[in-house]
Amino acid sequence: MAFDWFWKTMGTFPTKNQKKSKAVVAQAGADRFREASDAELREAATSAVVKQDLDEYGQGRVGRVVDDSKLLGAMREGARRTLYLSPFDVQMQGTLRLLAGDVVEMATGEGKTLAGAMAAVGYALQGKRVHVVTVNSYLAARDDAWMGPMFDFFGLSHGAISEDLNSDERRDIYARDVVFSAINELGFDVLRDQLITKREDQVRSEADVAIIDEADSVMVDEALVPLVLAGSEPGAAPMGQITELVKSMKEQEHFLISEDHRNVFLTDAGASYAERKLGIESLYAGGDANENADTTDAEDQDSAVSAEPTGAELLVQINVALHAEHLLQRDVHYIVREDKVLLIDGSRGRVADLQRWPDGLQSAVEAKEGLQVTEGGRILDQITIQALLGMYHEVCGMTGTALAAGDQLRQFYGLNVSVIEPNVPTQRFDEADHVYASAEERDEAVIAHILDIQGSGQPQLVGTQDVAESEHIAHALERVGVECSVLNAKNHEAEAAVIAEAGRPGRVTVSTQMAGRGTDIKLGGADESERDEVVEAGGLHVVGVGRFRSQRLDNQLRGRAGRQGDPGSSVYFVSIEDDVVSVGGAGEELQAQPDEDGLLKLKKVLNFVDHCQRVTEGQMLDIHATTWKYNKLIKDQRDIINGRRDKLLDTPTAWDDLSYHNVDKANALKAEGISEEVLEQAARDIMLFHLDHEWSEHLAYLDDVRESIHLRAIARESPIDEFHRMSIAAFGDLAERAVAKARQTFDEVTITSEGAQLGDIGLHKPSATWTYMVNDNPLSSGGGSVIGSIAQMFR
Known part of the structure; x- marks a missing residue:
């Protein structure tokens, strides 16, 4: 090796x-x-x-x-x-x-x-x-x-x-x-x-x-x-006029986009423009947004104040809307289907079922697309x-x-x-990357290459980065008379049928990421009836359009060819404008002169592309390590809560505590003939309601802390250390608060043979729950940290 x-x-x-x-x-x-x-x-x-x-x-x-x-x-x-x-x-x-x-x-x-x-x-x-x-x-x-x-x-x-x-x-x-x-x-x-x-x-x-x-x-x-x-329980949706405000802003004048296209920053002129359009004095004020509104009735003004967001809240909404408008691209980071915004899993090229963006970003994208804005909900629990x-x-x-x-x-x-070594040594030939000066020249070369390979009769699998790129390549092939099948997040339901026939002679299949599809491309089609013809032609040929952010993803695509010792080949077409190069090579200059077709032939160019990919992989590892440090503490606290829940579920602890707290009520309930089993369950319901509610509140608090913790880096404090300090302090009396509220509820609630009537005193469990995934990775799906932009503005 x-x-x-x-x-x-x-x-x-x-x-x-x-x-x-x-x-x-x-x-x-x-x-x-x-x-x-x-x-x-x-x-x-x-x-x-x-x-x-x-x-x-x-x-x-x-x-x-x-x-x-x-x-x-x-x-x-x-x-x-x-x-x-x-x-x-x-x-x-x-x-x-x-x-x-x-x-x-x-x-x-x-x-x-x-x-x-x-x-x-x-x-x-x-x-x-x-x-x-x-x-x-x-x-x-x-x-x-x-x-x-x-x-x-x-x-x-x-x-x-x-x-x-x-x-x-x-x-x-x-x-x-x-x-x-x-x-x-x-x-x-x-x-x-x-x-x-x-x-x-x-x-x-x-x-x-x-x-x-x-x-x-x-x-x-x-x-x-x-x-x-x-x-x-509904959360707050963003203000509608913010989307229109952001659409009217001009790049360079009102906002700037970072070189890696992962952050957007409001300029001083942009802040003034927003303040003027919204009729407020300052976006950076902590007070109410309408403190200078022309209101003569003090009572009406108080009412208006309570209903309107503060300048700081408007600032967050503006940055979220800017992020949605300029950093998240339709058919790259999401698609719109049946009037719903659906995120795309970048590692698989599929719709990410149940996945949503955090920080109000989902609502901002819906507003951007002119769709009905969905509200959030109270987070009851989460786990990585x-x-x-x-x-x-x-x-x-x-x-x-x-x-x-x-x-x-x-x-x-x-x-x-x-x-584990393959059963039969691989015969796949992996050609060196073809690197071009621009994405346009790269794509022209891809189309020419596909046309050239078609003459051999080899089936071809063309792997692209996103939905937009797959459709762009498919349309370009159509213009030169090449029929192709397309497999992406918009039509992944047809996946099995498309892959089953992708190995037929001369077939061209354009797909987004192939990882996790679980189906092999058989040479000669699903029945392998034309296998000999395809083997004679050289097997499946894989064409990668742009390197992925990880060599693993590149290899997953390459690995579709040369299955079980079959012949096959692969080649990647890359441009200096590709994300993996622009992000991994940010701040570095590549001195190389392209030929008339835009091709960069020097070995140092290939080394530079490899270097850029390693940088992005290193960034991913750092992000993983940092995120786990945040989530590890939450996991440890969740384990404590779950231990408390288990004790309440499996023992009479809740009833023992509440009956000891209010002996008179406990005795009165027993005197009414309510069974011990019902009383224990009623106490359990009360205790668990408040424990779960306090944990939900704690998660919401930690979410707010984590969003704003980056601001503390400006003061040269360690964000993770500060997060740990604040989260541990907040968690310290969580169980005590839950018990205190449970005792108060026990005093007030009516308990019958049917149990504790919590609804009568306004304590309701969610009538429905829903599940989703939040992409917590700022280098994936364009979901960069919105609060990072805000931190920049307070410097």
């Missing part, structure tokens, strides 16, 4: 276990259990493991494998008999390393799904409940149905979680040995379970092991995305995917590009990467 010396210095080695793994797999040869009966095969598998119920701390199940080769051999034969698949040795190696707790890198088309399913069997036979985590519900259902016969053979229950299941159906599936689920479904069920007031309402059963499919996508790309559970995965005692995973994410996997999860 090219960089073995590097891994040695890091204390790890991606291929260090391959010799041992190959020896174990050799003992689990395909013929070892070929003559065994079904019963003998199941006995071999179960005798290869030792089951134990709980560890010494009463935590997770600690069963273990005592004979690796026997277990692998039994599972190998079980897969052959039930799935009619004969696992390759490399798949068995992948299974073995998954059972050792590694993240396994296996190339596209090498059979990661089967390797993961066999690992799930191995863990489940140890008595551990296993969650196989996918990137979407479609893959969860597909893999459960596909691999189900093997689980059935070994006597393991299994199922898949999907968004259309009710609570009882989810509860039943979560109790099974192996559960397939999309990561967001797992997270939202955890959040909903943290609002229950009766233990029997809990949906999710605790699990011991998480096997993560597309591990780098889930554990790195989405690690910063908080899953949010919100209540039906990284914290969610921390709930499992064992985590392992598989992906085609784990090695490039090794730093993050090691730093944030303590996981090692094992690289």
Whole structure:
């Protein structure tokens, strides 16, 4: 391996276990259990493991494998008999390393799904409940149905979680040995379970092991995305006239956009312009927005003051609207469908289901597009995917590009990467990048290249950065007479059909990011009827339009060609104007002279592009580390709250406290003949209502603190240290406040045989809850920190 010396210095080695793994797999040869009966095969598998119920701390199940080769051999034969698949040795190696707790890198088309399913069997036979985590519900259902016969053979229950299941159906599936689920479904069920007031309402059963499919996508790309559970209480929507004001502003005169296009700044002239248009004295005043309005009636003025936002609040709205207007592009960062703004997942090129922008940005974009502005809601709880995965005692995973994410996997999860060699050595030829001076010249070269390759009969997969780019390339191909299929966030429902035929001779498919699509492109089409013709032509040819922000994403696209030893090729067309170059190379100048077509041929140009990509990857790592420092404290505080909730749910603690606080009322309720069970539940409802409300208020406070904490960097204070100080101080008396309010409520509320009538005194749980994800990554989807712009203006 090219960089073995590097891994040695890091204390790890991606291929260090391959010799041992190959020896174990050799003992689990395909013929070892070929003559065994079904019963003998199941006995071999179960005798290869030792089951134990709980560890010494009463935590997770600690069963273990005592004979690796026997277990692998039994599972190998079980897969052959039930799935009619004969696992390759490399798949068995992948299974073995998954059972050792590694993240396994296996190339596209090498059979990661089967390797993961066999690992799930191995863990489940140890008595551990296993969650196989996918990137979407479609893959969860597909893999459960596909691999189900093997689980059935070994006597393991299994199922898949999907968004259309009710609570009882989810509860039943979560109790099974192996559960397939999309990561967001797992997270939202955890959040909903943290609002229950009766233990029997809990949906999710605790699990011991998480096997993560597309591990780098889930554990790195989405690690910063908080899953949010919100209540039906409305939040404030932005003022309508702010959008029109911002549309009338002129760049350079009223506002400036940073070189990396991630921040927008209001100028002094812009601030004066806004103040004049809004009829206020100062945007930087903390008082009311209408303090100089011509109002003669003092009472009317007081009324107006209470209804209007302050200058500082208007300033925030203006910056949010500027951000929406000039930094977020339709068909790049979002699409509009059925009068709704839908965010695009930049790492997959799909609509990001349930995802919203924070800081009022979602409402600002809706206003920009002339749509009905949706209000926010009270955040009831939230959890990051990284914290969610921390709930499992064992985590392992598989992906085609784990090695490039090794730093993050090691730093944030303590996981090692094992690289599994392909079953057949890859024949793909990766051509050096073609770098151009401008995006326009790059795109012209892309079209010319596609036309040239068409003459060979090779099918082509053209990978683009976003929806707009995919449609631009498709229209350009149409103008030169090339028919193509388009796969992007606007039509991802057609994904299976498009990919199934993408390998036919001469076929051109234009797609946004291919990561996590879960379907291989078969040479010659879905039925491979024209395979020989495509192989003769050179296999699938991948054309990348612009480098992605991570080499991993580049490699995921390249990996669609050369599947299982098939021939194939790839090439990337890059321009100096691309985001990854302009952001990663900000402040640096590249001295190079393009030829008449705009092509930059010098080797130093390629090195510069590589450098820019490494810079953006480093920025992502820094963002991940910083974000986790913020979220780690919230996680620790959530754990304390959840411990308190568990005690209230599982013991009579609430009734003991409230009845001791007001003995007379407690005795009177008992005298009315209300059962002890009803009284305990009524007290539990009261205590949990106030605990949950105080936690929700605390989250809202932390959100405000985090938005404004960047201002403290101006005073040379550490934002993270200050955030910790303020959050710990605010959390200190949260439980005491909740108990004090619960005691007051107990004094006031009517309790009958039906329980505590909290609604009669105006205490209502949300009538509905809704879930969404917030992109917390300022380098993804254009969601730069709005408050960062505000901080600049107070300098």
